[in-house]
Amino acid sequence: MxxxxxxxxxxxxxxxxxxxxxxxxxxxxxxxxxxxxxxxxxxRNEDHIPIELVDRMLAGESPVRVFREHRGISQQGLAEAAAISAAYLCQIEQGRRQPSVEVLKKLAAALRVDVDDIA
Structure with missing residues (x-):
């Protein structure tokens, strides 16, 4: 220089x-x-949501499924972490059942997201 x-x-x-x-x-x-x-x-552990995930959710896909797959968690693994049956989780992901607030909290914790992200 x-x-x-x-x-x-x-x-x-x-x-x-x-x-x-x-x-x-x-x-x-x-x-x-x-x-x-x-x-x-x-x-600060800020975790930004990749645009690919946002696009899937905007297209109508279940946020629970999108985040579960993004985190590399099986349906069985997430169901166990949330203390619910795999069948119930499947129904939530397919939109056939609405989870309770308590279940949403457990799912959000297991997926490491805010409840608002999956509700």
Missing amino acids: SVQFIVEDDRRRFAVLPIDEYEELVEARRMLEDIQAWDAAKA
């Missing part, structure tokens, strides 16, 4: 550098800020 310093009162007051080096520094700073923002979001 070729920097020229302007000194005033025996102190460096300004630094002059070629524009391409300046632009590289600006880009590096932006990249660092993006990385820091990403790290901060991950530390």
Whole structure:
């Protein structure tokens, strides 16, 4: 890096550098800020819903099924985690039964989502 310093009162007051080096520094700073923002979001455990999942739910697919498959959980595994039968879970996913609030809470906990995400 070729920097020229302007000194005033025996102190460096300004630094002059070629524009391409300046632009590289600006880009590096932006990249660092993006990385820091990403790290901060991950530390807060923010989990964003991939657009593919949103599209499936907007198309009418059961949010419980969408999140279950996204998490790689079998119907049996989710049913056991929520303390319900696999048949009941199947009916929920097919839209033939409405789960109680208590069951929704258990399903949401097992899927690591908010109740609002699957209700």
